[in-house]
Amino acid sequence: MEFIDWGVIALYFVASIAIGLWYSRRAGRNTQEFFLGGRKMTWWLAGLSMVATTFAADTPLAVTELVATKGIAGNWLWWNMVIGGMLTVFFFARLWRRSGVMTDLEIIELRYSGKPAAFLRGFRALYLGLFLNTIIMGWVNVAMGSILEGMFGIPHAQVYWYVAGALVFTAVYSSLAGLWGVAVTDAFQFLVAMGGCIVLAIVVVSSPEVGGIDGLQRALPAQTFDLLPHVGSLSDGATGVLALSAGAFFAYIGVQWWASWYPGAEPGGGGYIAQRMMSTKNEQHAVFSVLFFQVAHYCLRPWPWILVGLASLVLYPALPLVDKKLGFIYAMNDFLPAGLKGLLVAAFSRRTCPPSRHT
Numbered sequence: 001m002e003f004i005d006w007g008v009i010a011l012y013f014v015a016s017i018a019i020g021l022w023y024s025r026r027a028g029r030n031t032q033e034f035f036l037g038g039r040k041m042t043w044w045l046a047g048l049s050m051v052a053t054t055f056a057a058d059t060p061l062a063v064t065e066l067v068a069t070k071g072i073a074g075n076w077l078w079w080n081m082v083i084g085g086m087l088t089v090f091f092f093a094r095l096w097r098r099s100g101v102m103t104d105l106e107i108i109e110l111r112y113s114g115k116p117a118a119f120l121r122g123f124r125a126l127y128l129g130l131f132l133n134t135i136i137m138g139w140v141n142v143a144m145g146s147i148l149e150g151m152f153g154i155p156h157a158q159v160y161w162y163v164a165g166a167l168v169f170t171a172v173y174s175s176l177a178g179l180w181g182v183a184v185t186d187a188f189q190f191l192v193a194m195g196g197c198i199v200l201a202i203v204v205v206s207s208p209e210v211g212g213i214d215g216l217q218r219a220l221p222a223q224t225f226d227l228l229p230h231v232g233s234l235s236d237g238a239t240g241v242l243a244l245s246a247g248a249f250f251a252y253i254g255v256q257w258w259a260s261w262y263p264g265a266e267p268g269g270g271g272y273i274a275q276r277m278m279s280t281k282n283e284q285h286a287v288f289s290v291l292f293f294q295v296a297h298y299c300l301r302p303w304p305w306i307l308v309g310l311a312s313l314v315l316y317p318a319l320p321l322v323d324k325k326l327g328f329i330y331a332m333n334d335f336l337p338a339g340l341k342g343l344l345v346a347a348f349s350r351r352t353c354p355p356s357r358h359t
Helices: 003-027 031-039 043-053 058-070 072-079 082-099 106-111 114-152 159-205 212-219 246-259 271-278 283-300 302-315 326-335 340-348
Strands: none
Touching: 003 031, 003 159, 003 340, 031 159, 031 271, 043 159, 043 271, 043 283, 058 072, 058 114, 058 302, 058 326, 072 302, 082 106, 082 246, 082 271, 082 283, 106 114, 114 159, 114 326, 114 340, 159 212, 159 302, 159 326, 159 340, 212 302, 271 283, 283 302, 302 326, 326 340
16 A cells, blocks of 8 residues: 555545535434435435445455355355345335335334334334344454455454444444435445446456456366356366255245345345435336346446456465455455555445434
């Protein structure tokens, strides 16, 4: 990391604070303005905010690990959830906007009544807002710690202080900005991070060590590039490819996509995805926002990470299986030019914590 990288990181955080302060007066008008942006958000801004909120330091590292251990088809371990996401687009998005609620948990007391409904709402608020979010923030911060160690050489015992500082910054910023400020910064963050990832993929794949797509195809087994998983065992004992038994395959396409909780993936949406749909101008904007999210989330965003993951197998073959995700960090450190390296680190350092009420 050079001086220009530190300057870019500082400018990034200054820009985030400036956006938060700019929208703080608007966020302070009333609770609907703070939590839902006055229900005046356009579909593209709400959609960008959805995509950015699911994009944190752990995401490219997780995709790199999947590609390095199970090939491109390994992404079907999360791509299968597109089924529930598309149901959200065509069946539930209009209903979320039409409901008029401020949070997804309010639906519980509209659907049911009395003390049991109030108890269920409170229980779900604690379960999602405290226990589940703690786990999510845990794995995101572990990934951020890996980036800080790999890029800056920060000792493992000290990295937690840096992560804690980023958490405090995000909490203060989100409290000031309200949903409008968070959504605008989400869009800024997503464009910066994805632009950096695209440049990284181009630079790494076209490097002499990799030799372009042709070089990847020569260096890696053919099954690494398979788009679909193999159903059944591989008779030749091949590795680096996702192989599922028939039972596991049908579990993923028939059960996993609706039985696992993840905002925007489970049928109906929930959490910050529902919040964005409820903040849009009208029902049509709600539909387009979540449709944009599904296309960007599953079809556009992963491919720069996939290419870097494939290249990391060529560049860092000695990495053990448990550390394959670090190939993305090493590629950032070894191939990104000064300035862009700092910009990408800054973009990864912010995990959006949207203002939301879990009651």
